Structure formats: structure tokens, C-alpha cells
Amino acid sequence: MNKKTVITGIGIVSPIGIGHKEFWKNLVSGNSGIAPMESLDLSRYHCKKGAEVKNLKPEEFLGQKGLRYLNKGTKFLASSVKLALDDAKLSIDDEVANQTGILIGSSLGNFSQTTDYFHDIVRENPSELSPMQSYDVALNSSINYASVIYKIKGFARTISSGFTSGIDAIGNAHKLIQNGKANIIIAGGFEQISFDLYMIFLLRKMLAGSNPTDREISMPFDKRRNGFIMSEGSYVFIMEDLEFALSRGAGIYGEISGFATIFAGNKMFHTGKRVEKARAAMEKCLNDANLSLHDVNLINANGNSGDLSDLIEAKAIGELFEKRGKEIPVCAVKSVVGECYGASGAMQTAAAVLSIHNSLIPPTINYEEKDPECDVNITNEKQLRDINTALVNSFDYSGNNSCLVLKKYE
DSSP states (O other): OOOOEEEEEEEEEETTEESHHHHHHHHHHTOOOOEEOSSSOOTTOSOOEEBOOOSOOTHHHHOSTTGGGSOHHHHHHHHHHHHHHHHHTOOOOHHHHTTEEEEEEOSSTTHHHHHHHHHHHHHSOGGGSOGGGGTTOSTTHHHHHHHHHTTOOSEEEEEOBTBTHHHHHHHHHHHHHHTTSOSEEEEEEEEOOOHHHHHHHHHTTOBTTOSTTSOOOOOTTBTTOOOBOBBOEEEEEEEEEHHHHHHTTOOOOEEEEEEEEEEOSOTTSOHHHHHHHHHHHHHHHHHHTTOOGGGOOEEEOOOOSOHHHHHHHHHHHHHHHGGGGGTSEEEOTHHHHOBOGGGHHHHHHHHHHHHHHHTEEOOOTTOOSBOTTSOSEEOOSOEEOOOSEEEEEEEOTTSEEEEEEEEOOO
């Protein structure tokens, strides 16, 4: 079988808007969601910025019952699923429920709730703990909650593969639909900001401004880049077999036509080896979609303002596309929305499919000083452009390299 996979609904809970319309409006306007963080007390630390979700009212999507037992990541995910279902005009009745699965990526998920729970066990008498304190601590608890409240009976799966988790979930969902294993899959990624994650990234000096003399700003591919800004949110899609979508008269945003993932093997490999693996992932993805290098109109880059990670990606693009590597528009949305780790690939997918749907490329903000070693065509201003094919790159620090190809539906 070689069925076609299309996107019929988009659900977004993000630092720049709730719902895909508000997200897109702020993204193309370059309205950054990065600001001093309000949810954490960072008075003792010099890195203070993040991209936090604000103005979400989960009770509008989920009702009041049981909300107090949910962590914010679960609220993000469940709210975004409701937004996607409404956008796709998809009602999950008994017949549809058995044909529908949910496949969500998250690198760190409910990590903070897990650590808090075990801290309470050690600190307090375990017999005095409420059973509900363990309700939302497992990595898959958010996905299970969403599958129950929306009556999804096909399957409920969590993918955790580092920073590429979200795009891996979407890619695997595409393969299941392509091979006739499901008609509908809700796929994407979610993450949440917490103090323990902040400390992990800070101590590893991965955050912008980790060194007090550096600027705390997200500036992908810019010569001044010095690390990423933390982000949170949830980005999910209603993905359907084309024939099924057409049979119910669904609107279509675009088609997923290719997916590939390659593990570099060791994050300590020299730069040349990691460039080779990133290049191979892009090439393998285009081959999976039966496309040539000349078919690509847009690259939605992993670019997260990391000194080495941006360099690796830029060199991989240059080596694969050669002269066209300096011509193809490269967009880095993390300049506006930040690095959402396991959800970033899903976030980039949302931006790419909306670019195709609206014939518009968002700006990469804060790109001011060109790095000669990152010789790619950065879109520092929004561009009106007809886009038939977009390549989405999601690479992480541990050697995961995953790519997705999106096409205009015709």
C-alpha cells in the first residue's frame, strides 16, 4: 500500500497564541513570545528569559472536572487536541473512534511532576500522600488523558526520542497511514517549562546568556548566537488517509509525503561526521518522498541559535544542495517561539504547512550579523512566495536527525 497522508486540522497552544490563526498572525509579524519568565523564580540566576504559554483557559476546552489534578503540559496537549478536532470538523463517534489513534512526541513530558512526586515520597511519610499526586507523573499520562476524554480507541502511543520526538511522532503516524494501518491519527508534540529543566539546560550552558557576558536572545544562524531560549507548548495535527478525508468532505492544509530519521551514533563525533549524518537525513527524506533537490522551495530549519548546532545544519544544507543551498529560503521560527525541545519539530511542521497553505514565509527575527560559515539564505523578512514543497529539519544534541517533507495538496 502507498496511501497519501493529508493534514486536515491544526491545534496549537503556544507562547505566541492559542489556536493556529493567532499563532500564524504573530509568527508572520515577528511578534516574539520570548520574555522574562513569570512561572519560575530566577532571581538568583542570570538567564531569565523563556517563551511561556499565556492566556490559556483550559476549562474552555476541557471543562472544570479534574483540572486541578493535571499538570500544565497535559492541559496544553488536551486543549490543542480539541482545537485540532474542531478545526478538522471531526467528530469522534463510536465508528470513527476505532479508526483513530493518537501518537504524541515528548522528550521530557511530565519530568517535573515525576521529580516532585519522588521528592515527596522521600521527604514525607508515603502513607500520607494522596493517590492523586501520582495521577499525572508518567510520560504517557498526558496522552492517555487526551485519548480517554476524546474517546480515541484505535491506539495511544508516546514517542520520546530527544529533541526530535515531535517530528518522529508525525513521521511515524504518516508511515502508519501510508501503509493502511489507520485512517486518522492525531499526532504532534508537547513540552512544558519547569525549574528542573531550566537548571539542566543552564548547567550544561545550553541557554542563551549562560555566560554573563553574552546576550540572552534567540538569533539562529547569526554570528553572535550563543544558545537557545526555552519554550513550551503543544502542536498537534489531524492526519488522515486522503481517501477517508475526501469521503467526509474535509478541508486539506497540505500533504505529508516523506519522512526519514538517522542517528549519528555519538554526540562526541567530530563536526564533519555530524554534518554528514544531517545531510544524509535530508537526502533520505527527499528520496522517501520521491523528490529531487530542485523540488524544495523552503527549508524550515532546526536553527535554535546554538553555536555548533546551527553550524552543522548550515553546512549540511550547503553540502546537499550545493549552489541551491544559497538560494532556497531558510526559515528559523525558533527566533520567535524559542526551543521547545521535543515539541519543536511539531512546531516547525505547523509553521511549514501554514507557509504552504498561505503562500507566505515568516521572518527569522534577530538575524543581523551574517556568519560566513553559515552560508544559507535566511529569511530575515517575511516573503510572499508560492511554496509547493517544504523540508522540515529537526536535529538534536545527542545525534538524532529527523526530517519531514510537506507538499501543497493539489
